[in-house]
Amino acid sequence: MNQLGRPPVRHFLDLRDFDTATLRHLLTLAAQLKRHPVQPLLTGRTLALLFEKPSTRTRVSFEVAMRQLGGAVTVLTDRDMQLGRGETVADTARVLSRYVDAIMLRTDRVWKLTELAAHATIPVINGLTEASHPCQLMADILTFEEHRGPIEGRKIAWLGDGNNVARSWVEAAIRFGFTLHMASPADCEIPSALQDWARAEGGQITITRNPEEAAEGAAAVVTDCWVSMSDDPGRDARSLAAYRVTADLMARAAPDALFLHCLPAHRGEEVTSDVIDGRWSVVFDEAENRLHAQKAILAWLLGDRC
Ligand code: CP
Ligand code: NVA
Numbered sequence: 001m002n003q004l005g006r007p008p009v010r011h012f013l014d015l016r017d018f019d020t021a022t023l024r025h026l027l028t029l030a031a032q033l034k035r036h037p038v039q040p041l042l043t044g045r046t047l048a049l050l051f052e053k054p055s056t057r058t059r060v061s062f063e064v065a066m067r068q069l070g071g072a073v074t075v076l077t078d079r080d081m082q083l084g085r086g087e088t089v090a091d092t093a094r095v096l097s098r099y100v101d102a103i104m105l106r107t108d109r110v111w112k113l114t115e116l117a118a119h120a121t122i123p124v125i126n127g128l129t130e131a132s133h134p135c136q137l138m139a140d141i142l143t144f145e146e147h148r149g150p151i152e153g154r155k156i157a158w159l160g161d162g163n164n165v166a167r168s169w170v171e172a173a174i175r176f177g178f179t180l181h182m183a184s185p186a187d188c189e190i191p192s193a194l195q196d197w198a199r200a201e202g203g204q205i206t207i208t209r210n211p212e213e214a215a216e217g218a219a220a221v222v223t224d225c226w227v228s229m230s231d232d233p234g235r236d237a238r239s240l241a242a243y244r245v246t247a248d249l250m251a252r253a254a255p256d257a258l259f260l261h262c263l264p265a266h267r268g269e270e271v272t273s274d275v276i277d278g279r280w281s282v283v284f285d286e287a288e289n290r291l292h293a294q295k296a297i298l299a300w301l302l303g304d305r306c
Helices: 020-035 057-068 089-099 110-119 134-148 164-176 192-200 211-215 238-243 247-252 283-302
Strands: 046-051 072-077 102-106 124-126 155-159 179-183 205-208 220-223 258-261
Touching: 020 134, 020 164, 020 283, 046 057, 046 089, 057 072, 057 102, 057 283, 089 110, 102 110, 102 283, 110 124, 124 134, 124 283, 134 164, 134 220, 134 258, 134 283, 155 164, 155 211, 164 179, 164 192, 179 211, 192 205, 205 211, 211 247, 258 283
Parallel strands: 046 072, 046 102, 102 124, 155 179, 155 220, 179 205, 220 258
Antiparallel strands: none
């Protein structure tokens, strides 16, 4: 109970906030919900989806998830909200808490997510910030394990930009106990504070400039776009070309290696078409699993029996 005598509010902000058992529970729930997709777990509940950045997968998967669980959504972009005209995040949190049962926010200002969670009296979900994308990682781990069994102890390779998705892969590596080999140019490495955190947690994170070394024997090779939504659209991404995932690179990974990408993809930039459309690729399973993983998150945050 908190000072007001209410049970503390659960949020889903970052993987590092949870212990392994909780994240494993969510994956088990996701697999169950995948087998039985329509269940009235959230009848009468409403989720507000706040988008300050574009989305295809996150928007549609959260909308469908709520509908299949018996609930509803209201979708707002920064053009619709007074937040876009200077209303504070704190006031937005207080007001939405009077109408809806949970809020998902996509923003490129992580402080807004933190502020929203600090002032909301209902659960807040991170739908992507410039610093992380935890819902994506729940779908990614679910996908890997559906195809290849437990990820614990496996070698996973990240190639390219040390962006929001890469940073959530680091947190996942710590919590799910796999080895993450990251190959990035010096100007695109994950932040040193995150490297320090991973080391302090006893994580198996290797950072190299050599993409072949990272991919060698890996059970999965993962990449993402060169220019994220929070980046300057004119960002000079030429240094990332050496980290493109090609068939030659996949040949260095394990014979049954998977290729993962959160999408949207840019064929010919971070990955060649023959890889993303080839035998290694599970990218559309990943996209589908956003739905199942997020249902588990919603049911756990809001449901009475999860
Ligand atoms: N992977 C992902 O979050 O996709 P969207 O930007 O389409 O939501
Ligand atoms: N790194 C990408 C992920 C998109 C889902 C971005 O932030 O634009």
